Amino acid sequence: MALILAIDQGTTSTRAIVFDQSGTPLATAAQELPQIYPRPGLVEHNPDDIWTATVEVCRKALAQVDANAVRGIGITNQRETTIIWDRETGRPIHNAIVWQDRRTADFCAKLKQDGHADTITAKTGLVVDPYFSGTKVAWLLDNVSGAREAANAGKLAFGTVDTFLLWRLTGGKVHATDATNASRTMLYNIHTGAWDDELLERLTVPRTLLPEVRDNAADFGAVDPALLDLEVQVAGMAGDQHAATVGQACFTPGMIKSTYGTGCFAVVNTGPTVVPSQNRMLTTIAYQLNGETTYALEGSIFVAGAAVKWLRDTLKVIDHAPQTEQMARSLADNGGVYMVPAFTGLGAPYWEPDARAAIVGLTLDAGPAELARAALEAVCYQTRDLTQAMAADIGQSPVSLRVDGGMVPNNWLVQFLADILELPVDRPVVTETTALGAAYLAGLQVGLYESTDDIARNWQRDANFVPKMDDGNREALLAGWRKAVAAARGR
Numbered sequence: 078m079a080l081i082l083a084i085d086q087g088t089t090s091t092r093a094i095v096f097d098q099s100g101t102p103l104a105t106a107a108q109e110l111p112q113i114y115p116r117p118g119l120v121e122h123n124p125d126d127i128w129t130a131t132v133e134v135c136r137k138a139l140a141q142v143d144a145n146a147v148r149g150i151g152i153t154n155q156r157e158t159t160i161i162w163d164r165e166t167g168r169p170i171h172n173a174i175v176w177q178d179r180r181t182a183d184f185c186a187k188l189k190q191d192g193h194a195d196t197i198t199a200k201t202g203l204v205v206d207p208y209f210s211g212t213k214v215a216w217l218l219d220n221v222s223g224a225r226e227a228a229n230a231g232k233l234a235f236g237t238v239d240t241f242l243l244w245r246l247t248g249g250k251v252h253a254t255d256a257t258n259a260s261r262t263m264l265y266n267i268h269t270g271a272w273d274d275e276l277l278e279r280l281t282v283p284r285t286l287l288p289e290v291r292d293n294a295a296d297f298g299a300v301d302p303a304l305l306d307l308e309v310q311v312a313g314m315a316g317d318q319h320a321a322t323v324g325q326a327c328f329t330p331g332m333i334k335s336t337y338g339t340g341c342f343a344v345v346n347t348g349p350t351v352v353p354s355q356n357r358m359l360t361t362i363a364y365q366l367n368g369e370t371t372y373a374l375e376g377s378i379f380v381a382g383a384a385v386k387w388l389r390d391t392l393k394v395i396d397h398a399p400q401t402e403q404m405a406r407s408l409a410d411n412g413g414v415y416m417v418p419a420f421t422g423l424g425a426p427y428w429e430p431d432a433r434a435a436i437v438g439l440t441l442d443a444g445p446a447e448l449a450r451a452a453l454e455a456v457c458y459q460t461r462d463l464t465q466a467m468a469a470d471i472g473q474s475p476v477s478l479r480v481d482g483g484m485v486p487n488n489w490l491v492q493f494l495a496d497i498l499e500l501p502v503d504r505p506v507v508t509e510t511t512a513l514g515a516a517y518l519a520g521l522q523v524g525l526y527e528s529t530d531d532i533a534r535n536w537q538r539d540a541n542f543v544p545k546m547d548d549g550n551r552e553a554l555l556a557g558w559r560k561a562v563a564a565a566r567g568r
Contacts (some may be wrong), residue, residue, distance in 0.1 A: 078097055078098070078099050078143075079146060079148045079525055080095050080096065080098075080099070080103070080146045080147045080148065080152060081095070081096050081098075081144060081147065081148060081149055081150070081516040081519050081520050081523075081525070082094075082095050082135065082138065082139065082151070082309075082516075083095075083096060083150070083151045083152075083153065083385070083512040083513070083515040083516040083519070084131060084134075084135065084147075084148045084150065084151070084152045084153070084242065085108070085153050085154075085509070085511055085512040085515065086127060086131060086153070086155060086238050086239075086242060087154075087317065087338060087339065087397050087511075088110070088151070088155045088175065088176070088177070088338070088339040088340075088383075089110055089112070089157050089338075089339050089382075089386065090107050090108060090109050090110055091107065091108050091110055091130040091131055091134055092105065092106065092107040092108075092129065092139040092347045092509075093105070093106050093107075093131075093134040093135045093137070093139075093214060093289070093514065094509060094512045094516070095138050095139065095141070095147070096264065096512075096513060096516040098520065098525050098526075099535055099537075100513055100517070100532075100535040101341065101396070101507070101517070102506055102507060102509060102512075102513075103141070103142055104138045104139075104141035104142050104296075105138060106134040106135075106137035106138040106510075107134060108125065108130040108133060110122060110126060110130060110535045111123070111126060111133075111324040112175075113172060115238065117380060118178070118179040118180065118182075118374070118422075119178050119179070119180050119279055120174075120175040120177045120178045120244055120421065121172035121173060121174060121175060121178070121367050122158065122172060122173040122175055122270075123172055123173070123364050124160050124162070124169040124173050124241060125169070125355065126244070127238060127241070128171070128241075128242070128245055130202075130544060131242055131494070132304060132305070133372050133454070134304055135304075136305060138365055139252055139305060139306075140306075141191070141454045144305075144307055146307055147307060147520075148236040148309070148312075148388045148520075148525060149307055149311070149313065149520065149522060149523040149525045150246075150300065150308055150310070150311045150312065150313075150314035150519060150520035151308060151311075151312065151313035151314070151315075151320075151347070151514075151515030151516045151518050151519035151520075152242055152297075152311060152314045152511075152515055153239075153241050153314070153315055153316065153317050153318060153320035153499050153511050153512060153515035154237060154238035154239040154242070154258070154314075154316060155175070155176060155238055155317060155339075156176060156237060156257075156258060156261045156317060156318065157176035157208055157209055157210045157213075157237065157261050157262075158173050158175045158176050158210075158237060158238050159174045159210045159213035159214055159216050159217065159235070159237065159242045160171060160173045160235070160240075160242070161214065161218075161221075161224065161228075161233050161234065161235050161286070162233065162234055162236075162241065163227075163232065163233060163234075163417070164231075164232055164234050164252075165232065165387075165543075166201070166217065166232060166251075166262070167244070167245065168219050168426075168551070169234065169241075170217065170227075171217055171221050171223055171370045171530075173218075173238070173241075174213040174216070174217065174220045174227075175325055176208055177193060177208075177340075178207065178421075179207045179422055179430050180207065180212060180213075180216060181207040181212035181216050181419055182207050182430045182431065183217070184207075184212045184215065185205045185206055185207055185397055185430070186211055187195055188279065188280075188408060189205055193205070193279050194252065195563050196275070197263060197276065197279070198278075199353075200264060200268065200273055200275075201260070201263055201264075201267060201276070201315065201358055202264065202265045202267050202351070202353075202354075202359055202360030202361050203261070203263055203360075204357065204363075204428050204468035205263075205283040205342075205429055206430060207422075208368075208377070208424070209263040210260060210263065210264070211262050211263035211264045211276070211280040211282060212280060214235055214262075214264075214280070214282050214286065214482060215280050215281050215282060216371065216565070218281070218528065219281075220351075222385065224463060227283065228282050228283050228285060228286050229285065230285075231285040231288055233285075234252050234286060234288070235282075235286040235287060236252070236254060236288055237254060237262070237316075237333075239254055239255065239257045239258050239287045239314050239316070240252065240253065240254045241299065241449065242310075243245065243297055243314070245307070245309055245430060246298075246300045246304065246311060247297075247298040247299065247300065247301065247311070248269060248298075248301040249312075250298055251297060251298035252288045253288050253289040253291050253297055253298075254288045254289070254290055254314070255290065255293050255295070255314040255316075255333075255364075255365070256270065256291070256292065256362050256364075256370065257293060257295065257315045257316040257318045257319035257361070257362050257364060257365070258292055258314070258315070259272075259290045260286075260361050260362040261316060261361070262278065263280065263562060264277060264287070265290070267351065267360070267361070267362055267372070268351065268501060269506075270290070270365075270370065271290070272284065272287055272290070272377070273519065275395060279502070280455070280491075283460035286543060287560035291314075292365050292366055292367065292368065293313060293314060293315045293319070293323075293365055293393055293518045294312065294366055294419070294518045294521040294522040295312070295313075295314075295522060296310060296312065296522065297310065297311035297312065297313075297457075298310060298339070299315060300309055301442060302323065303520065305463075310523075310555050311519075311521035312518070312519035312520075312523050313515055313516070313517070313518025313520070313521065313522055314446070314515070314518070315364060315514060315515060315517030315518055317336070317338075317342075318336060318342040318344055318375065318514075319344075319362070319363060319364055319373075319514070320350070320510075320511045320512070320514030320515045320518070321336045321342075321344075321481055321482075321510045321514055322334055322344050322346065322364065323364055323513075323514035323515035323517050323529075323532070324387065324457060324481070324507075324509075324510030324511060324512070324513065324514030324515075325479045325481060325510050325514075325536070326529075326532055326533040326535070326536040327344070327363075327420065327479065328346065328529045328532075329344050329346060330346050330347055330348035330350075330479075331345065331346065331348050331471070331473065331475070331476075332345070332479070333345045333346075333464070333467070333475050333477075333478050333479070334422050334478070334479040334480070334510075335460055335463075335478055335479075335480050335481075336383060336480075336481050336482040336510070337381050337456060337480065337481070337483065337484035337485055337490075338382050338458055338482040338483050338484070338511075339380075339381065339382050339383045339386075339560075340377065340378050340380060340381050340383065340424075341377075341378035341381035341456055341459060341460060341473065342375060342376070342377055342378070343364065343375065343376045343460060343463045343467065343477070343478075344361075344373045344374070344375045345373060345374050345375075345467050345471060345507075345540065346363055346371065346373055346380060347363075347371075347372045347373055347374060347471065348371060348374075348406050348428055349369070349370070349371065349372065350372060351372050352372065352374055352470055352471060354357070354374055354466070354470045355469065355470060356426055356466035356467075356468060356469050357425055357426040357427070357428055357466065358374045358375060358376050358426065358466050359374065359375045359376070359377065359423055359425065359469055360372065360373075360374060361373050361374070361375050364518075366521065367530070372468050374470055374471065375425075376422055376424075376426065376462070376463030376464075376466060376467065376559060377424040377425050378420035378424050378425065378456075378459045378460070378463070379418075379419075379420075379422060379423070379424045379568070380420050380421065380423050380434075381418075381455075381459075381484060382483055382484050383418070383420070384416065384418040384420075384452040384456075385398045385401055385449075385453075385454065385484075387418075387420070387451050387452075388401075388448060388449060388452060392448070393504045394445035394448055394449070394567040395445065395449060398483075398484075399486075399487070399536060400449070401449040401450075401452065401490075402487045402488065402489045403491070404445065404446040404449040404450065405446070405449055405450040405453050405489045405490075405493075406489050407446055408446055408447065408454070409449060411447065411450055411454060411554070411557075412438070412440070412442065412443060413438035413440075413557065414436065414438045414447040414448070414450070414451045415436070415437050415438055415451055415454070415455070415557055415560075415561035416434070416435075416436050416439070416442050416448070416451035416452050416454075416455045416457065416561075417432075417435045417436075417437075417561050417562055417564070418452065418455050419432040419433055419434045419435070419521065420433070420564050423562075423565070423566070424461070425462070425466065426462055426464060426466045429566060430480050431457075432565055432566050432567075433565065435561065435564050435565040436448070436451065437561045437564050438557070439561070440535055440560070442491070446536055448476065453487070453489070453490045454497075456490065456494070457490070457494045457496075457497040457498070458459045458491050458497060458554075458555070458558040460497075460499050461498055462497065463499070463500060473530070475500060476500070476501060477500060477502070478494075478498065478500050478501075478502045478503070479503045479504075479505065480494070480502055480504055481502060481504075481509070481510040481511070482510075482511070483508075485504050485508055486508065487557070488542075489527070490547070491540075491542050492502060492542050494542070495541075495542040495544050495545075496544050496545060496546035496551065497546070497551060497554070498544070499544050499551070501541060501542065501543050502541070503538050503540075503541055503542075504538070504539045504540045504541075504542070505536060505537060505538060505539055506537040506538070506539045508539075509535075515531045519533075524539065525561065536547045543555070
């Protein structure tokens, strides 16, 4: 039986999952990833922690199956997180700067002030924001002693997490990324499919740093056999949300998936057409196969599950994330309590890096249950903001939503999501669709699947949630949400 190993390197954990050809997970191993917060608004990871955890979880997952049946490896990763390392030693010059990090807000403001925002958006489909990798690269070059000189001399390499893992997995032989991760750097022209000289100049990033860009299903090189006791190639790579789009089999224009992990990310397939957003969505590459690019609109919410993690680790009002379901269910309503989880600024459709989190409507009756419910409700309100903006951009309302990620086993959450969106919501049998998408991409490359049609036939529904809330209740809740957002924005 042919197997695929998927590496899912996320913001708060690193996982390895072995899938069979039907998309069924056979073995899983996971390890939490420590977060580093040097100052408010700054978020870092230790790249060596990422690497060590990746090797460990791969070995643990492979030990549970016949490793000789593994035909390829797929990698999916937290996007935009930025690492620069020495080409000779492989050592990072600094901690990884995580996608949530806001240290380049001033640089982004200067780019806008100097009139470059429209050009950047036209070429990349992105808004100018610290979220993306390009300004992080510039910060590292300007703030690590000797880095810019070394980069200009060709001694350093840049990569998002996929590229860094690939470099180490191949023993430093391959410096490459895929089209989806490249499209999130603010350095890549999604129309020409190439690194853009004008953008590199504007962001002061030397071309010598950059990886080669390949399709999502491609030969990314052979893994050093000593690492995993396995002779196998990396055959698929995609940023996490693009991989989830593949894992959810959203191959038809108009199909929407939304992933609920550390953040929340909704993606609508727009086919071969680049759709410029008029509503502050991101225009991005959904996936690229056989040299043909499929585009998408994406809405990015920086904090979803991370708010629940904050309740657990910082406020200590819950012991485990699954408790939030029963806590929310125990309340007749939200008691007027709203959380706007702008801990690292607001993403789409607001794009306000200086906004900060707020909890409004607190009374002396409010307690842990109200906070837990507010954190879950916030995910749903934010998703509605995204789907409304997407509908305006593509000129049609969505007819359903496919959801996945670590939060969606929570039935209360998914039902409230259907109620607030006024849409049916489908949850698949396999909710680890990010890893599954990476496995599918690798499977395409090594011949386990002939086409995306084969993948689509694997998709199975676990549960369907239909709206049950009356219009008056929904509108009252949304009015409260809008007031809470205005408060967080200082309006």
